[in-house]
Amino acid sequence: MVNVVWFKRDLRLQDHAPLHLALQKRQPVLLLYIFEPMLLNDSHYSERHFRFIKESLDGLQKQLEAYHTQILIVEGKAEDVFKTIHQQLSIKSVFSHQETGIQITFNRDKSLKLLFKSLSIQWKEFVNNGVIRGLQNRKTWINSWENFMSQDLLPFSASQGQFVNQNQINSLKGQFNLVNLSTERNLNFQKGGRPTALRYLRGFLQDRYPNYQKNISKPLLARKSCSRLSPYIAWGVLSMREVIRASIEIEDKTNHKQALSQFQSRLRWQAHFIQKFEMEYRAEFQNFNSAFNVLEKPYNKALVDAWKKGETGFPLVDASMRCLIQTGYLNFRMRALLVSFFTHLLWQTWQEASSHLASLFLDFEPGIHYPQLQMQAGTTGIHTLRIYNPVKNSYKHDPDGEFILTYLPSLRAIPLEFVHEPWRLTAMEQSMYNFELGKDYPRPIIEMDTTRQHASDSIWKIIQSQRSKMEGKKILKRHTLRGSH
Ligand SMILES: Cc1cc2nc3c(=O)[nH]c(=O)nc-3n(C[C@H](O)[C@H](O)[C@H](O)COP(=O)(O)OP(=O)(O)OC[C@H]3O[C@@H](n4cnc5c(N)ncnc54)[C@H](O)[C@@H]3O)c2cc1C
Incomplete structure (x- = not known):
């Protein structure tokens, strides 16, 4: 029996609750990313998103080499993918972050819930960036958000033996349409992946943020004076907790308190808006x-x-x-x-x-x-x-x-x-x-x-x-x- 960690908009290994918790269980862990045709063909998404995802996944595969494992990256309908994996390896639990997505991902989650129930697979979903599911109002929300953000970052530490072995991954690969991660680099766009995300984060907090407030509305200057972290946060290459933590670390040293505090308030808006949509997906x-x-x-x-x-x-x-x-x-x-x-x-x-x-x-x-x-x-x-x-x-x-x-x-x-x-x-x-x-x-x-x-x-x-x-x-x-x- 195996546990599956299903990556979606959380393309990182650090501060990743589903991965962290799955690695504490006895069962070997299979890492999975699915390119779902319903999203590949959806009008919200375009080639630029899939290139960014592939660049980010490619970075994760490189990080995982040290553990002699890799993410199984396939194209297919999520239900079919899980059924096939279950037939081959028998899934005990699926670990993933909750997704505040569009109607089609919400519907997919409802179907998956039924499928997992019928196959006696447990689906363990985790809070993503402090957004809470099922809230009726926001009276206590800010407390839970602050509590979530103040918790320690979850480290990624694993040993090779904790993952499904390479032979099993290879035999699974034969069952799927695999996705080639090679992409043509387009220099006009921000590049996906953790090293670039960390470069943007460090560059902003070391050099660029003092002019944040001054230039935020200026179309050309904002490109340098704002953090440019949005794709890395949206696709989960960085967790919001990491970004907040990094910004707090320079609070005592900064001579630009106002600019830093304006930036930090935008960081809070991220979950504030997502929470609103989570409660009003209509x-x-x-x-x-x-x-x-x-x-x-x-x-x-x-x-x-x-x-x-x-x-x-x-x-x-x-x-x-x-x-x-x-x-x-x-x-x-x-x-x-x-x-x-x-x-x-x-x-x-x-x-x-x-x-x-x-x-x-x-x-x-x-x-x-x-x-x-x-x-x-x-x-x-x-x-x-x-x-x-x-x-x-x-x-x-x-x-x-x-x-x-x-x-x-x-x-x-x-x-x-x-x-x-x-x-x-x-x-x-x-x-x-x-x-x-x-x-x-x-x-x-x-x-x-x-x-x-x-x-x-x-x-x-x-x-x-x-x-x-x-x-x-x-x-x-x-x-x-x-x-x-
Ligand atoms: C019509 C419209 C659509 C938008 N769609 C998106 C979107 O799909 N994805 C997205 O990340 N942002 C969206 N924004 C919000 C905002 O414009 C971007 O987050 C911001 O410009 C990204 O640049 P930055 O990372 O340099 O932001 P910074 O100003 O450096 O802010 C840091 C982070 O805070 C969050 N943030 C900043 N501004 C806002 C805001 N107004 N609301 C919520 N969170 C915020 C983002 O995660 C951002 O990366 C939208 C704004 C408008 C008006």
């Missing part, structure tokens, strides 16, 4: 606040396509989208701007934006993505409504146009004074700069002032409605933390 499809269901937003393919390609005619919006397409990363403010532009100024639904953005964010984390998407779209009814002005944000956060010109090189032909609003160029100026609006760069696809006013009027009407207030109260009751309101 938020993948439905408005948090049902009062907003009456909003009518007719689908407009031309507008949606222009936004997806970064061809709206608003330079900061287009540069943000193209940057995301090219690099998989965007700072918080520009993510919020993209969503606000789409849902308010283009007057399209957040549902229409969700999987496009998810497939582009290398750090896609359903539990942050959906609550943030809805917060920026204004469909929670409990947060301040922010309809970002793409032009004002452009002057404020990219005054020298460096970010815009990096991702929209065609605008390099015109003087800086027009880069934020190229539609202000007269026909004569266009010909003087050998630049044609509509050909070298799109004309604005909407009239901003009109659509802004329309969005603001329509949303405020709902915010002030009795139904929105009642729904808002219910949401607050379930999600307000002790000590906040």
